[in-house]
Amino acid sequence: MGYDAIVIGAGPAGTTASRLLAEWGHRVALVHRPKARPVNVAESLPPSVRTAFHLAGIQEQVDGAGFARSAGNAAWWGTAEPRVETYPPPRWGYHVRRADFDRLLCDLAVARGVCLLESAPPASAPFVLDCSGRTGVLARRGFRRTSGYPRTMAIGAVWRKPGGLPYAGLTLVEAFSGGWAWSVPVDEDRRYVSVMIDARRAADYRAQLATTEAFRKMLDGAVIEGNIRACDATPYTCSRFAGSGILVVGDAASFLDPLSSFGVKKAITSAWMAAVAVHTALKDGSRAPLAIAYFEERERQAYEDARRHTARYCGQVAETLPHPFWSRRASSEPGFYAPAGLTAQLELLRTAAEIRLRRSEQIGVEKRPAVEGNEVVERPKLVAPQLPPGLEFVNGVEISRLLELSERHTQLPDLWRAYNSGNEEVDLPNFLGALCLLLAKDVLTLR
Ligand SMILES: Cc1cc2nc3c(=O)[nH]c(=O)nc-3n(C[C@H](O)[C@H](O)[C@H](O)COP(=O)(O)OP(=O)(O)OC[C@H]3O[C@@H](n4cnc5c(N)ncnc54)[C@H](O)[C@@H]3O)c2cc1C
Structure with a gap:
């Protein structure tokens, strides 16, 4: 049987991309390598993951599956x-x-209708999606590049305390001198607890936890259940994300520092975008270059956005914990994203009774790629010469959409809500960050 697409790896990215392509009428094989022993890892998915579920059309099914709801987080x-x-x-x-x-x-x-296989099918297909996560079956063949990011190791285990562990329903995170600790509830009595440390440090899990304050107290009287597991958690990305009919998707394409908590959200969004690009290319070969280039651009920007975000968080800790773990991960923002006057703009926005935004007269309209339904099309978008060519997103905020809405609202919460109602949802700090950047670059002015 001939396939339109072969997808390697049945994690969140592979299952999402293959299902969407099958829904849109294509013949898809999903190559799954079952794990010898299932691992009881628990992960925390922030509320914004729901926009990815919505895009992928699985919100109802996820809610119906009865996963525990996260009430929030506590951070030391x-x-x-x-x-x-x-x-x-x-x-x-x-x-x-x-x-x-x-x-x-x-x-x-x-x-x-996705065809699940345990080994690659004998025949090839016009498109092969590498969704094999860190393994990067194809990503390692000329796509992935060395990141230069300090190597990070994650070590974790399930802890149980009869009678329950504190902070029910919350994700916990604590920075300590040589790394950070992270905990996600498994059930009332159990928590998955991991530490992220420099890979070159001696990997004594309990000794690392003993240097924490809040986690040490919380785990007093608790016991480890099962094995302690270690894995590589070093971020990386690719120099290109597609080529010769191959698309690298989800963690195969790039891995975010787990601090962001956005790995699953990014994997599903990346899979949705890959499916849209492949569907467009299969439907109309003349649009294939546009669709694939747009997929690549969005992958690149998603990683860069998250990397800057994490560097900012690490910078906060580096101010109080002078340890190389933090200073090496707290690289300064590239100049473009940290222009003079950014804080002043934030203060102006915060204190203004109402905001009257005006778009710069230099803003023009250009045909740019965009997603409409499940296809990539070209449509007119607002572009500003003050910004680098091709920059679509800042902090996850779609610039052209924000510019379109900017003059229609005089209250910041209204503008934020209007943006979120038609777009992938962004939280207020990220929205404000993007808005301040546009103000600092004179793309918008506040009157
Ligand atoms: C320590 C740690 C903590 C994390 N915590 C969180 C968190 O709290 N929240 C969050 O959102 N994200 C978290 N992440 C990130 C998250 O796990 C990933 O971003 C997410 O799993 C990516 O999904 P994916 O489908 O791209 O890759 P994966 O989930 O890695 O799936 C890849 C699949 O491909 C399969 N595969 C590999 N090789 C082959 C092959 N040769 N043939 C066939 N199949 C193959 C694998 O078995 C796997 O099923 C964490 C990551 C780490 C390391």
Whole structure:
């Protein structure tokens, strides 16, 4: 049987991309390598993952599967007291056991007609999507590049305390001198607890946890259940994300520092965009270069956005914990993203009774790629010469869309809500960050 696309790897990216392509009428093989022993890893998915679920058309199924809802997070981020952020209804995140989550997504793909195989099919296909995660079956053949990022190791285990562990329903994170600790509830009595440290440090899990404050107290009287697992958690990216009918997708394409908590969201969004690009190319070969180039551009920008974000967080800790772990990960922002006057713009926005934004007269209209439904098309978009050519997103905010809406609202919350109602949802700090950058670059002015 001939396939239109072969997808390698049945994690969140592979199951999503293959299911969408099958839904859109294509013949798809998903090559799955079952794990010898399922691992009981729990992960935390922030509320913004729901935009990715929505794009991928699985919101209802995920909600129906009964995964625990995340109430928020508590962070000891260079502070003695935790900063607790709870998610106000109707926003919520999830705590998922990855084995259960991946099985659900795989079942949904098979139900849509995806052909699940345990080895690559004998014949090739016009498109092959590498969704094999860090393994990068094809990504390592000339796509991935060395990142220069300090090597990070994650070591984790499930902890159980009869009678329950504190901070029910919250994801916990604590920075310590040589790394950070992270915990996701598995159930009332159990938490998955990991530490991220420099890969060259001696990897004594318990000794690392003993140097924490809040985690040490929380785990007093708790016992480890099962094995302690270590894995590489060093971020990386690719120099190109597609070529010769191959697309590298999800973690195969780039890996975000787990600090971002956006890995699954990025994998699903990346899979959706890859499926849209491949669907466009299969439907109309003349649009293939446009669609694939747009996929590549979005992959590149998603990684760069997340990398800057993480560097900022590490910089906060580096101010109070003078350890190379933090200073080496807290690279300064590239000049373009940290122009003079950014903080002043934020202050102006915060204190203004109303905002009257005006677009620069230099802003023009150009035909640019965009997604309409499940296809990449060219459509007119607002572009500003003050910004680097091709820059579509800042902090996950789509610039042309923000420019379109900017003059229509005089209250910041209204502008933010209007943006979120038609786009992938972004949180307020990221939205403000993008807006301030446009103000500092005179793309917008505040009157
Ligand atoms: C320590 C740690 C903590 C994390 N915590 C979080 C978190 O809390 N929240 C979050 O959102 N993200 C988190 N992440 C990131 C998240 O796990 C990944 O971003 C996400 O799993 C990426 O999905 P994917 O489908 O691209 O890759 P994967 O989930 O890695 O899936 C790849 C699949 O390909 C399969 N495969 C590999 N080789 C082959 C082959 N040769 N043939 C066939 N199949 C193959 C693998 O078995 C796997 O099923 C964390 C990551 C780490 C390392």
